[in-house]
Amino acid sequence: MILDIENLRVSINAKGTRTPVLRGAHLQLEQGKILGLVGESGGGKTMVCKAILGVLPESARIESGAIRFEGRDLLAMPARERRGLLGRSIAMILQNxxxxxxxxxxxxxxxxxxxxxxxxxxxxxxxxxxxxxxxxxxxxxxxxxxxxxxxxxxxxxxxxxxxxxxxxxxPRLIIADEPTTALDVTVQHQILRLIRELQRKTGTSVLFITHDLGVVAKICDSVSVIYAGRILESGPVERIFSSQHHPYTQALLDAAPRYDRPDTALHPVSPELREQLAREAEEFDRRVDREVAHA
Ligand SMILES: Nc1ncnc2c1ncn2[C@@H]1O[C@H](COP(=O)(O)OP(=O)(O)O)[C@@H](O)[C@H]1O
Ligand SMILES: [Mg+2]
Incomplete structure (x- = not known):
């Protein structure tokens, strides 16, 4: 396991109130593989990436968790040593x-x-x-x-x-945060193919962030689905695209553009499902509050 994120909770202070943005997120990326982190905008994907790189905004606070890179917790590592990993052992590809x-x-x-x-x-x-x-x-x-x-x-x-x-x-790990989102569709395909090709050639592990399950299908080995800072589901790509999956993953699958039927392009996540996910997130926050109060 090159990257192993466990129970990562991050909150942000906005106008005096702390809002959770990552709620016990967990991710596991195997050596030499591409893990897709997928979810809609605002789900916390970039926060995960910033937490790994140690570049969270000033207003953010890590409440709990571990981010193990090659077995060592980055959050417990001396700052200087951690900075030394950036660029050399861990590299970034950004959206723009x-x-x-x-x-x-x-x-x-x-x-x-x-x-x-x-x-x-x-x-x-x-x-x-x-x-x-x-x-x-x-x-x-x-x-x-x-x-x-x-x-x-x-x-x-x-x-x-x-x-x-x-x-x-x-580098041993590359984090790519929506690397093709800002590009034309035809260029997107070329860039995806290129990342996959270089990854295969070099054996580098990649954390690939996207809002598009179609992109996940093209280049990832496994996938984790994130919503409101919670990982709803993780598994090998084939499994996500086959049978049982979380209703949110199904909604994302339905929302992916169908090249054969462009008229059916958008089936947004239903309001009922959003409400349910929001309730689950609140329940998570209450449970954490109770635990903190008892500690
Ligand atoms: N600098 C910031 N200050 C306050 N809130 C932020 C900041 N950056 C992100 N957020 C909030 O954190 C949540 C997760 O954002 P982000 O990780 O950027 O989502 P994604 O990358 O999945 O679109 C969102 O609700 C967003 O509004
Ligand atoms: Mg983002």
Whole structure:
């Protein structure tokens, strides 16, 4: 198990009141696999990712839980050591490649800086490695792309660069937070295929965050479904798409665009189901309050 999150509770302070955003979330990612974390917007996916990276907003507080990376709890690790893992052992691919890249530096500088810092290469070695990585993400004129600034490239091209940077230091875990959401549909497919290809080639483990179960089906080995900060269901991808699953997962399945029948595209989660899930979340909060009061 490369990543093992257990009973993670995170709350956020908004105007003096603490609201739970993660309610005992648990995730397990096996070495060399892709785990999909799927759910609608606001479910807590990015919070999970920020908790792993140790970049939660100031207003957030971790109430309980463990985030084990290769068996060691990141939450109990000295800050300096934890920071040392970022970029080197754990890399990120974000939703918007334009914000992931620094607009004022050429692609070459951004790629070689990372390689010099995290892989200890000198300038010439870093440049050679950058060219190699751009070729690996199927960029045809890597020499030319190195000279460009991010705004001179398309969104899809920028995401290829970001992916090449993420893989360039041979991280053991990559966290991809909705990496294709900001891209055109055709580019989305290419980028998904690319992530899968590099993952297979390198054996890197990936936590892949998305709101789209169709995307999960394409590239993930297993999946966890999140709603209101609770993991409703986890399992191998084949199982989620076959028989028994949680009613919320079914609603997400129904909401996924059907390419064969675009007119039936949206079956939103029913108000009854939302109410039930909200009740369960409140029940969870009450149980935690009782436990805290008794402790
Ligand atoms: N900086 C913040 N301050 C206050 N609330 C936040 C902040 N970021 C996220 N939230 C709240 O936390 C919950 C989970 O958000 P998030 O993890 O971003 O969801 P997702 O990534 O699944 O769309 C949401 O209810 C959101 O409103
Ligand atoms: Mg998000």
């Amino acid at each position: 490649p334009m914000t992931a890249l620094n607009p004022v530096f050429r692609i070459e500088d951004q790629m070689t800086d990372v390689l010099r810092l995290h892989a200890g290469l000198d300038r010439a070695q870093a440049r050679a490695r950058a060219l190699e990585m751009l070729t690996a993400v199927h960029i045809r004129e890597p020499e030319r792309v190195l000279r460009h600034y991010p705004h001179e490239l398309s969104g899809g091209m920028c995401q290829r660069v970001v992916i090449s940077i993420a893989f360039s230091c041979s």
